[in-house]
Each structure stands twice: as structure tokens, then as C-alpha cells.
Amino acid sequence: MKTHSELTSPMVPLPYRLCEISEEIPSCMTLRVEPESEEFFQPWMPGQFFMIYVFGHGEVPVSTSGNPEKQGQLTFTVMSVGSVTQAICRLTPGDSIGLRGPFGSVWPLDKLEGRDIIVMAGGLGLAPLRPVLYHLLSHGDAYGDIRLLYGTRQPDKIVFSDEVLQWHQDKTIDVEVTVDNAGRDWTGKVGVITDLLKDISLNTSNTSVLICGPEVMMRFSAYALLDLGVAASNIFVSMERNMKCAVKTCGRCQYGPYFICHDGPVFSFDRVRHLFKVREL
Amino acid sequence: MADKDRVFVLKHNELQRLFDVLVDWGYTLVGPKLGNGAIVLGELRQVSDLPQGWSEVQDAGTYRLKRRNDQALFGFNNGPHSFKKYLFPPKSKLWQGEKNNEGRIRVIEAPDTASPFAFIGVRPCDLEAIQVQDRVFMEHKYPDPLYSQRRAKALVIVINCSQAAKTCFCTSMNTGPRARAGYDLALTEILDGEQHYFTVEVGSERGEAIWAEVPYGHANEKQIESSLACSRKAQQEMGRKIDISDIKELLYNNYDNTRWDELEKRCLTCGNCTMACPTCFCSKVEDVTDLTGEHAERWREWDSCFTMDFSYIHGGNVRSSARSRYRHWLVHKLATWLDQFGTSGCVGCGRCITWCPVGIDLTEEIQLLRQGEHKEDIDHG
Amino acid sequence: MVSIKSIHNLIAENAFFEKMSSTHLETLAGCGKLAHFKEGEFLVREGDCANAFYLIRSGKVAIECHVPASGEVSIARIGAGDITGYSWLFPPYRNNFDSRALTDVSAVVLDGRCLRGKTEQDHELGYQLMKRFAQVMLDRLQATRRQMLDVYTYDGTPDENSF
Numbered sequence: 001m002k003t004h005s006e007l008t009s010p011m012v013p014l015p016y017r018l019c020e021i022s023e024e025i026p027s028c029m030t031l032r033v034e035p036e037s038e039e040f041f042q043p044w045m046p047g048q049f050f051m052i053y054v055f056g057h058g059e060v061p062v063s064t065s066g067n068p069e070k071q072g073q074l075t076f077t078v079m080s081v082g083s084v085t086q087a088i089c090r091l092t093p094g095d096s097i098g099l100r101g102p103f104g105s106v107w108p109l110d111k112l113e114g115r116d117i118i119v120m121a122g123g124l125g126l127a128p129l130r131p132v133l134y135h136l137l138s139h140g141d142a143y144g145d146i147r148l149l150y151g152t153r154q155p156d157k158i159v160f161s162d163e164v165l166q167w168h169q170d171k172t173i174d175v176e177v178t179v180d181n182a183g184r185d186w187t188g189k190v191g192v193i194t195d196l197l198k199d200i201s202l203n204t205s206n207t208s209v210l211i212c213g214p215e216v217m218m219r220f221s222a223y224a225l226l227d228l229g230v231a232a233s234n235i236f237v238s239m240e241r242n243m244k245c246a247v248k249t250c251g252r253c254q255y256g257p258y259f260i261c262h263d264g265p266v267f268s269f270d271r272v273r274h275l276f277k278v279r280e281l
Numbered sequence: 282m283a284d285k286d287r288v289f290v291l292k293h294n295e296l297q298r299l300f301d302v303l304v305d306w307g308y309t310l311v312g313p314k315l316g317n318g319a320i321v322l323g324e325l326r327q328v329s330d331l332p333q334g335w336s337e338v339q340d341a342g343t344y345r346l347k348r349r350n351d352q353a354l355f356g357f358n359n360g361p362h363s364f365k366k367y368l369f370p371p372k373s374k375l376w377q378g379e380k381n382n383e384g385r386i387r388v389i390e391a392p393d394t395a396s397p398f399a400f401i402g403v404r405p406c407d408l409e410a411i412q413v414q415d416r417v418f419m420e421h422k423y424p425d426p427l428y429s430q431r432r433a434k435a436l437v438i439v440i441n442c443s444q445a446a447k448t449c450f451c452t453s454m455n456t457g458p459r460a461r462a463g464y465d466l467a468l469t470e471i472l473d474g475e476q477h478y479f480t481v482e483v484g485s486e487r488g489e490a491i492w493a494e495v496p497y498g499h500a501n502e503k504q505i506e507s508s509l510a511c512s513r514k515a516q517q518e519m520g521r522k523i524d525i526s527d528i529k530e531l532l533y534n535n536y537d538n539t540r541w542d543e544l545e546k547r548c549l550t551c552g553n554c555t556m557a558c559p560t561c562f563c564s565k566v567e568d569v570t571d572l573t574g575e576h577a578e579r580w581r582e583w584d585s586c587f588t589m590d591f592s593y594i595h596g597g598n599v600r601s602s603a604r605s606r607y608r609h610w611l612v613h614k615l616a617t618w619l620d621q622f623g624t625s626g627c628v629g630c631g632r633c634i635t636w637c638p639v640g641i642d643l644t645e646e647i648q649l650l651r652q653g654e655h656k657e658d659i660d661h662g
Numbered sequence: 663m664v665s666i667k668s669i670h671n672l673i674a675e676n677a678f679f680e681k682m683s684s685t686h687l688e689t690l691a692g693c694g695k696l697a698h699f700k701e702g703e704f705l706v707r708e709g710d711c712a713n714a715f716y717l718i719r720s721g722k723v724a725i726e727c728h729v730p731a732s733g734e735v736s737i738a739r740i741g742a743g744d745i746t747g748y749s750w751l752f753p754p755y756r757n758n759f760d761s762r763a764l765t766d767v768s769a770v771v772l773d774g775r776c777l778r779g780k781t782e783q784d785h786e787l788g789y790q791l792m793k794r795f796a797q798v799m800l801d802r803l804q805a806t807r808r809q810m811l812d813v814y815t816y817d818g819t820p821d822e823n824s825f
Contacts, residue, residue, distance in 0.1 A: 008390070010423045011375050011579070015386045036385065055380050056570035056577050081596070096386045098378075181810055215730045223709075227754055242593050244566040247423040250584070251563035252591060254613065257620035262422070277709055278536045279728045280605035597731035 001041040004100070010247050013053040013098025014040060018091050019073065024159045027080040028124065029089045030065065033097060034073045042099070043071050046131035047106040047238065047266040051246050052076065053098030054087040061243045063128035063265070064102070068135055074099070077127035077159065103246045105266045107132050107210055107236060115208050116144035118200075120221050122193055122213025123152050126159050128238055128265075129212050137172055144206065147174040151193030151217070154179050155186045176200075193217060194224040204229035212238040219276050222269050232270035239264045239272070256281060282459070282509065283482040288500040291468070293354065293477040295496055297328045302494045303399045308436060311367060312401030313360070319344060322362040325401060332357065339446040339520075339631065342640030352477065355402055355470050358446040361636055363407055363559030364400050365414060368431050371583045375566070378577040391578075393427050397434035403464070405457035406449075406630040408439055410559035412463055416622040417562050436487065439467040443511035447520035448631030450644055454525070456628045458515035466492060469508040480508035520631065523644040524651075525615065528625075531651060532616040536608065540650045545604035547639045552585035554633035554641075555610065560626050563591070586610055611643060669694045672770050676717055677743045678794060686787050689780055690772065697771040699763040705746055706761040712749035713775045718742055721767030726760045734762070737809075738802065748795045750774030 004014055016033040024030055035041060044050075049063040060082075066075025080089040091097065109132065117136060121129050136146050148167065152158055158177065168175035176196045178189040189196070193213075209225055211218045218237045225235055239260050241253040246261045253260040256275040258267070275281055282288065291299070303310055310325040315332045325331065331354045338345045339358065349356050374391040381387070403411070411432075418428035442449075442458040451457030460467050465488030468479040480500050483489050500508070555561040565584040570577040584591065587606050592599040600606045618626035627643075634642045670691040673679050679687065697716065699705055705716050705723060716723075718741060725738040725746075737759065740746070746761045746769075755774070781788035 009426055012388050012390055013386075015388075053568075055378065055386050056568070056574050058568045059566070094384075096380070096384050098386055098388060181812065216727065240594060241599065242591065245564070245581075248421055249418065249423070249425060249562070250565065250581075251586065252565075252584075254609075254617070257617040259621070279734075280600050280602060280730075281536070281609075593731075595731045597733070599731050601733055 002039060004040060004042050007040055010100060011245065013051070013059075013100045014042075016074070016097050016099050018093050018095045018097060020093060021089075021091060024077060025157055025161075027089065028077065028159065029080075030075060030077045031088070031091070032066070032073050032075050033099070036096065041072070042074070042102065044068070044074070044102040045106040046109065046135060047128065048102035048104045049128075049246075049265065050074065050076070050099045050101030050103070051243075052078075052084075052088060053100070054084055054091070055096065055098070057087040058084040059098075059100075059244075060084045060088070061103075061246060061261075063238070065127040065130045066134075068131050069138055077124070077130075079124055100246065103261050105264055107266055108268075109135055112208050113142045114144065115206050116146075116203055118147045118149060118202075118207060118209040120149045120193065120209055120211040120213075121151075122211075122217035122221075123157070124159060125211075125213030125217070125238070126150060126164075129210060130160060130163075132210060133167070133173065137167075140172065144203075145174065146172075147200065148176070149193060149196045150175070150177045151196070151213075152177075152179055153181075155182050155188075174200075192220075194220055197221075197224055197228060202228060202230070205231075208234045208236070210236045215240070215276075222273075222276070232273055233268050235269035236266055237269055237272065238266050282505070283484075285502075285505055286499065287483065288505055288508070289481040289483070289492070289497045290500040290504055291479045291481050291495065291497055293470075293479065296354070296479070299491075299495050300325065300328060300401075302491055303436070306491065307396060308399035309396050310399045310401055311364070313355070313357070315346070318346060320346070320357050320360040322360070322364065322366065328354065331355070331402075336444075337446065339448045339635045340640075341448070341634050341642045342637055344635050351472050353443075353470060353472055355440045355468075356444070358442065358444065358449060359404055359407065359630055359632060361557045361632065363557070363630075363632070364403060364411060365559050365562075367395075367398050367400070368411065368428055368435065369414065369418065369425075369562060369583075370427075373427055373581050375579045375581050378579075380575045380577070390426075393430055395431065397436070398431065399436040399438065401438050402440040403437050404442060404630070405439060405460040406451045406454075406628040407559055408437060408460050408463055409454075409456040409628040410630065411437070413560045413622070413624055413626060413628065414562060416624060417560075420622075436491070437464045437466075439464040441467060441469040441508075441512060442515040443470060445515045445518040445520055446631060446635075448634040449519055449629065450521040450523055450631060451629035452516055452519050453521075453523045453644075454625060454627055454629035458519075459509075459512040464488070469511050471504070471507045471511060473507060478504070480504055521634070521642070521644045523629075523647055525625065525647075528647070529616045529619055531647070531654075532612045535650055535654060536612075538650050538653050540646065540653045541604045541608050543649075544607050544641065544646065545602065547641055548603050548607045549639060550587040550589075550603050550606055551638060552587040553636045553638065555585040555587060556583070557632040557636040558614075559630060559632070560614075560628065561585075586613070607641075611646065614643075615647070669696070669770060672696075672719060673717065676719070676770075678717060678745055682790055686784075686790060689784070689787060690777070693773040693776040693780070694770045697769045699767040699769070701763055701765050703763050704760060705763060705767070705769070706757050706759075708757055708760050710757050712747065712755045712757045713773065714771050715748070715750050715774055716746040716761070716769040716771050718744050718746070719768045719770065721769075722764040723767060724762050724764050726762055728760065734760070738805070739764070745795070745798055748799055750778070751792075751795060 015036040017036050020032040049061045051059045053059045062076045065077040078088050080086045167173045241260050243253045244250040248259045248262040312325045314323045336347045336349045336357045376390045378388040418425040439460045464484040467482040567580045614626040723740050724736045726734045
């Protein structure tokens with residue numbers, strides 16, 4: 001069996017079949033796909049993304065959201081926001097899609113062994129971090145305390161809500177969830193995600209934080225962590241920009257000197273801290 | 282210059298022989314010719330296709346053809362085209378896809394059908410631009426197949442400059458006016474009274490093999506000196522200068538300089554600079570399908586960072602203002618390109634200055650940015 | 663003919679400092695000077711050290727946050743008699759948002775670092791300032807909470823269950 005790059009050039013998608021598709025929250029679907037042929041098999045690592053191609057519609061970059069221990073299938077969580085993502089969300093099991101990838105840098109799990117880890121996710125940002133949580137759960141002994149801090153708009157916008165609840169109940173990960181506003185049946189916290197940092201005690205020199213969410217949320221979260229004494233080199237963010245080629249050639253995903261498809265999407269905050277301050281970069 | 286015993290001479294009326302040899306070898310010749318009121322690049326067959334006796338007047342936002350009072354074949358500098366249009370074509374098909382009755386997709390790469398190109402009359406700055414694009418398209422994890430193939434087969438015949446336009450600044454960028462290496466053949470045109478000839482330097486084995494089929498003699502001392510004098514003349518006539526000694530620090534520290542606000546008042550975001558620039562490489566990918574929905578194609582096309590939706594994500598554009606788009610282009614061209622590819626993105630050809638409809642001159646802008654540098658002591662958290 | 667008022671008078675006539683003693687007004691004036699901004703200029707930028715605050719005399723100022731791909735989002739607008747902020751009072755003394763002039767603005771800029779020192783020595787001054795700033799913070803917090811309710815969810819599209 002060959003990997004994508006052994007079979008074809010990186011601009012050519014390979015055919016995958018949709019096995020399963022289910023709704024996470026309104027307009028947001030999780031898909032599970034597998035290769036259409038036994039000729040190829042594509043391993044991936046948490047943090048990376050694929051370009052998903054819908055025949056006749058176009059392509060979008062989507063991070064993997066599945067379990068890195070189960071490499072045979074690829075899982076993606078997609079929000080319907082434009083014509084291609086809408087087409088993806090309307091697919092039914094048995095449909096064919098094209099995949100190119102994986103591309104991009106990875107969450108530095110190998111550098112985090114022995115450390116306390118905080119996974120900080122905002123909104124749909126939990127999807128690219130879910131592979132990390134699966135990995136941490138499977139290899140819990142290799143790491144210190146593991147925490148998930150999750151913030152979103154309202155309770156009905158919590159993605160992977162069943163799993164989040166399960167992790168909370170199992171107490172394998174310390175889970176804290178907060179929403180911007182809620183109705184009476186929500187018994188959890190209400191407030192911004194950075195408030196969750198106030199309730200936890202950190203061993204700042206031995207803590208690494210992985211953040212994914214809207215850029216404003218990552219910005220304020222990173223600043224709050226710096227104020228608490230976590231070093232910028234121990235904070236990691238996942239950046240996003242317009243992307244067409246994913247192979248460092250169309251120029252659209254540039255962020256300062258970096259190409260997000262190639263140098264990112266995962267960056268340690270010390271590399272991008274000065275860029276976060278620049279408006280319209 | 283090559284060793285003096287490796288400098289040859291070709292009479293101007295023998296240039297056709299070189300063209301014929303290239304055609305025999307299967308090359309498609311491309312080079313300068315008149316078209317649309319300018320000197321553009323197109324296919325050549327005869328030496329008479331060249332813009333003999335023509336020159337140009339160039340300045341910020343200005344380009345005019347001008348008749349020379351001699352019969353120089355290459356008596357001009359550059360027009361709006363560069364050789365990137367052959368190595369990195371404005372539109373190219375990446376692949377085509379089929380969907381069968383069962384909905385299964387199959388995608389096949391589109392092969393390149395162009396025959397090898399012989400680039401005639403490549404200015405030293407344009408040779409440098411090709412080498413800059415070599416790094417962009419070839420020297421990384423995913424070399425571009427189309428660029429790589431065409432580049433490997435392309436023959437580069439430089440024409441060293443005997444004059445400089447008002448918009449030229451290759452000396453500041455250390456890219457001219459005389460080519461040092463990277464060419465197959467390098468010609469310098471000399472008109473001296475009744476004499477009209479080229480000195481020729483061979484830069485590669487392929488150039489050597491082609492040159493062997495053309496009638497030639499060795500250049501004498503006087504001819505070599507005349508050739509070098511052409512370059513000195515071009516150097517003296519150089520239209521503009523730019524100080525790039527601290528360019529990365531200058532641009533990285535001046536994202537908030539008020540000069541960008543001034544530029545916003547002028548820049549139309551038309552993107553002419555990116556089209557004319559020989560190193561700009563940004564593109565877009567278009568997926569098209571026929572009415573049956575069973576046949577699809579993916580095309581790559583030139584794009585410009587000045588377009589509104591170049592930076593579109595999440596329902597908005599990251600670089601919404603003209604200010605941010607111009608800043609992105611200039612900072613990329615002169616600064617971040619250094620970190621990305623190890624060279625500057627600018628070769629000093631001056632096309633962006635000539636072809637900007639409002640005459641924005643980046644050599645002037647860099648100076649003004651330097652003068653307007655934010656001197657206030659702001660504490661940054 | 664322009665009459666040049668003393669900083670003391672400019673501060674004294676501003677509603678924010680109403681009922682402050684003249685000794686305290688003198689102290690404040692000693693830490694203040696005039697400032698002018700053209701439309702579009704920043705008074706304060708996110709991330710900068712908060713060592714100053716502005717008392718707006720005329721013009722309009724937007725308190726903003728830059729949201730990539732959405733641009734500058736206004737979260738509050740202030741005008742004559744208002745204060746730009748209170749980050750200078752509390753560690754880590756850093757501005758959390760931008761303040762940008764929407765029109766030409768004239769203001770009195772007060773040196774927060776200087777005032778922090780003075781209030782440590784003169785607790786009565788500290789109390790008087792805290793009282794006024796606490797009111798600003800309370801008003802803004804309550805407004806922000808109401809903004810968060812996102813009450814304008816009905817966009818006018820009729821649904822089956824409505825009349």
C-alpha cells in the first residue's frame with residue numbers, strides 16, 4: 001500500500017468513500033471516510049489538515065478530528081458556511097469525495113511528555129484538538145495533569161457534547177466548560193474562557209497549553225496565560241488563513257513570513273506573538 | 282565576465298543562424314517584439330521579428346515607445362511581460378476528473394504539451410527573477426511539476442543591457458546590469474560606427490553545444506572592452522536607487538508607519554504591479570465542471586494579493602483595506618521573501634513603477650518609510 | 663480668539679470630576695496636559711502599557727477590538743465628559759482594547775504612573791478617584807452584560823408558528 005505522495009502529485013486528490021455522516025450541532029457535521037481502493041493508505045498526525053474535494057464544487061481545508069490511534073479511517077468535522085462546505089454537509093454514506101494531504105505542522109505531543117497539559121478550545125476549535133485528547137487519553141501515563149477548557153456561545157453549540165460529558169464524568173481529564181449565555185437548564189459556568197483559568201492552579205513552568213479557536217479567543221487566551229507566567233514557547237496556537245493549494249505555492253495563506261499550510265497551522269506562540277499584534281496581517 | 286579567451290563574437294547578420302539552430306533543435310523561440318504599443322514577449326522566428334531600432338521611455342506610471350536613431354536589435358530595457366508567463370503560465374490545467382455512473386471519481390493529471398522554450402533577450406534582472414522563482418517553485422517539499430519540467434528544458438539567452446531606463450535600479454539590488462552566471466549564452470550588443478556585432482559568453486554545456494553550430498570568432502581586446510563599456514554605460518544611466526541594507530528590520534518594525542496611510546490614498550489595488558512583476562507567484566485554483574456534472578477540471582490561474590477576496594476567511598477579508606494589501610505586497614517583496622526563500626523577491630527591473638497607473642515608486646516609498654519611522658517610545662506589554 | 667484655559671479649569675469643569683476638592687484638582691492638573699487627535703488616530707492601543715488615561719473634552723471615541731476578517735469591532739463609544747479607561751489603576755497596567763478617535767478629539771491626558779504614586783500617599787485622593795472609576799466600571803459592566811444577551815435574534819423572517 002502506498003501513501004498519497006508515493007502515488008500522485010500533491011495537487012491531485014485521491015478518491016475516498018463516505019462511511020458515516022452525523023450532525024454535531026446544527027449545520028455542523030462529522031464525516032468518517034476511508035480510501036476507495038486498497039492501493040493507498042494515508043497516515044496523519046494531530047494538527048494536520050486535508051483538502052477535501054467535492055466533485056464539481058471545489059475544495060476546502062479541514063483539520064482531522066478523529067482518533068490518531070485508528071489510522072484506517074479519516075474523520076473530519078465541518079461547519080456549513082459556504083458552497084463547498086454546504087455540499088460536504090449534504091453528502092450521504094456511499095458518496096465519493098477527493099482528499100489531498102495531509103498537510104501542515106503538528107501539535108508537538110512528543111515534546112509534551114511528563115508535562116501538565118491544558119487543551120483550550122473555543123467553539124469549533126475543539127475539532128482540531130480532539131485528536132490530541134484521544135492521544136492523551138490513550139497515553140495518560142506519559143503526561144502529567146490533563147485539562148480541557150472549552151468555551152462556546154451557548155449550551156446547544158457545544159460540539160462533541162456526549163464525549164465532553166463522558167470525559168467529565170470519567171474524570172480522566174479535568175473538564176471545564178463555559179458559555180457566553182445560557183437558559184435555566186444549563187447548570188454550568190457562564191462567562192468567557194479566560195475566566196476558567198482563574199479557578200485552576202498551575203505549575204506554570206511545567207505546563208503546556210494547546211489553543212484552538214477564533215483568533216480573538218486565541219489572542220486573549222494567550223495573553224492571559226502569559227500573565228499567569230506560562231512561557232510563550234509553551235503555548236501553541238493553530239492559525240487559519242485563506243488556502244487554495246496547501247503546498248506553499250499559491251501565496252494566499254501567508255502570515256508574516258510564514259505559510260500556514262507549510263510552517264503552520266500549529267505554531268508555538270513565541271514565533272507568532274509579534275504578528276498577533278499587527279492588524280490586517 | 283567569462284575568461285577573455287572564452288568570449289566570442291557574432292556579427293549581427295549572423296544572429297539568424299543562431300535562431301535557425303535553435304529551431305532545428307526543437308525549441309520554440311520567445312523574445313521581445315512589438316505589440317499593443319509596447320515591447321512585449323512573443324514567439325520569434327526571424328531576427329526581423331525583433332523590435333529593431335526601437336527603444337522606450339519609461340518613468341513612474343509612464344511607458345512610451347520611441348524610435349532610435351540606430352538599428353539596435355535590443356536597444357530597450359523591458360516591457361510589461363516577463364518570462365514567468367512561459368514557466369508559470371497565466372492559466373494552466375492541473376488535472377481533469379471523471380465521475381462514473383456509480384458516482385466514483387477518477388482524477389488524471391494533465392500533461393504539459395508545450396515544446397521546450399528558448400528565451401531570447403533575457404535581461405540580467407529577468408535572469409535573476411527566473412532564479413528567484415526557481416526557489417519558489419522547485420526548492421521545497423512539493424516542487425511544482427509544470428514549472429520544473431519547463432525550466433529544465435528551457436534555454437536562457439541573456440542580452441546584457443547597454444542602457445538603463447529611468448525606472449531601473451538593478452545595481453541597488455545587485456542583479457545587473459551584467460549577468461554573471463546562470464545563463465546558457467549571454468550576448469552584449471555593440472554598435473560602433475559601421476560595425477554591429479554581439480560579444481557572446483557561454484555559460485553552460487548546453488550553451489556550448491548550441492554555440493558550436495553557429496559561425497563565430499574569438500573576441501579581441503577592443504571588442505571585449507566595448508562589451509564591458511556597455512555595462513558601465515547602463516550602470517551610469519541607472520534611473521533609481523534603493524537602500525536595502527536594513528530592509529528586513531525596517532519593514533518588520535514599521536507595520537504601523539503612517540506612510541501606509543498615505544499610500545492608501547493613491548493605490549487603486551488594480552494589481553498591475555503583481556502582473557508585471559517577474560517574481561510575483563500568487564495564484565488561485567478554479568474548479569470547473571460541465572453541465573452534466575460528470576466531467577470536472579482544475580485550473581491554476583494567476584492571482585493578485587491586491588484582490589479583495591485573496592484573504593477571505595469566515596465571511597470577511599483579513600486584509601480589507603487598500604493600506605493592508607499594499608503593505609502586504611511590499612513587505613513580502615522586500616522582507617518576508619528573504620525569510621521564506623533566502624533571496625529578495627525584488628530584482629530591480631522597475632516594472633512596478635512603470636506600470637502603476639498612479640506611479641507609486643517603491644524606491645521612494647522605502648525612503649519615506651525610513652524617514653517616518655515611529656520614534657515614539659511606546660511601552661509594549 | 664482662543665482662550666487658553668488652565669488644565670486645572672478644564673478638569674474642574676468636566677462632569678467626571680465634579681465635587682473634587684480644589685487641592686485634589688491641583689494634584690490632577692499637575693499630572694495632566696492637553697492632547698489632540700485627528701479622526702482615525704489611536705488614543706490607546708491594545709497591549710500597550712496603561713500609563714495614561716484620557717478625559718475627553720470634545721469629539722467621539724470608539725473603544726474597539728480588532729477581529730481578523732471582521733475588522734475593527736466597536737464595543738463602546740464615548741464622548742465629552744467620558745474617560746477612556748481604568749486599566750491604569752490595576753495591575754498588570756495594560757490596555758485590553760483600542761481607543762480610536764471617530765472625529766477630531768481634544769482631551770486632557772493624565773499620567774497614570776504619576777497618579778498611582780500620588781494616591782499611595784494620599785488615600786483620600788485614591789478613594790475619590792476609585793469611587794468615580796468604580797461607577798464607570800459598573801455602568802460599562804452592566805451594559806456589556808445586556809449586550810451579551812444578544813436579544814436581537816429575531817431577524818424579521820416569518821416562521822410557521824408565528825402569526
